Amino acid sequence: MELGQLELQHKTFPPYAPKKGEQYMNPRQRAHFRKMLEALKEELSQDIDRTVQTMQHEATIFADPNDRASQESDIAQELRNRDRERKLIKKIDEAITHIDSGDYGYCNNCGVEIGLKRIEVRPTATLCIDCKTLDELRERQLAR
Numbered sequence: 028m029e030l031g032q033l034e035l036q037h038k039t040f041p042p043y044a045p046k047k048g049e050q051y052m053n054p055r056q057r058a059h060f061r062k063m064l065e066a067l068k069e070e071l072s073q074d075i076d077r078t079v080q081t082m083q084h085e086a087t088i089f090a091d092p093n094d095r096a097s098q099e100s101d102i103a104q105e106l107r108n109r110d111r112e113r114k115l116i117k118k119i120d121e122a123i124t125h126i127d128s129g130d131y132g133y134c135n136n137c138g139v140e141i142g143l144k145r146i147e148v149r150p151t152a153t154l155c156i157d158c159k160t161l162d163e164l165r166e167r168q169l170a171r
Contacts, residue, residue, distance in 0.1 A: 039066060042147045051140050052132040061126050064150055068119045071112045078109050118151040125153075134158050 043059045125131035132141050134155035141155050154162060 043143055045143060051143075052129075056143070057126050057131060060131065060146060060150055061123060064119050064122055064126075067150070068116055071116050071119075075109050075112055078105055115151070121153075122151045 040059075040063045043056060045056070049056075122131060132143075132146055133139065134141055135153045136158040137155065139155050139157075141152055145152055145156060152159075
């Protein structure tokens with residue numbers, strides 16, 4: 028779901044075009060990413076609200092066990108999707124806090140610039156590509 032939401036945001040927000048010699052994470056860049064994050068959060072919140080309303084209106088008890096099982100499966104899937112969206116909203120709130128503190132755009136592990144292109148694709152990114160790659164390698168090794 029996150030990917031789909033990020034695709035929607037790119038229709039609304041063209042990528043930031045830095046000017047030559049522009050300082051990384053200057054006020055214009057931070058404002059661009061804040062606006063992007065706030066719009067994404069609003070879209071996710073509206074999706075969650077729509078799901079709650081839909082589930083309240085469509086609450087039907089089916090006599091047929093197959094129909095009931097199908098409905099329960101659909102509801103479970105919707106709830107999983109909304110849970111992922113709630114987690115993404117939490118990440119968005121954390122990213123906005125990082126913008127406010129001046130830490131946004133810098134790796135939480137090593138402190139280097141994450142990079143505008145990476146942040147455009149994943150505005151909630153907290154790790155540079157090198158640290159994220161190492162993190163994923165460690166995850167795969169532990170999964171074995």
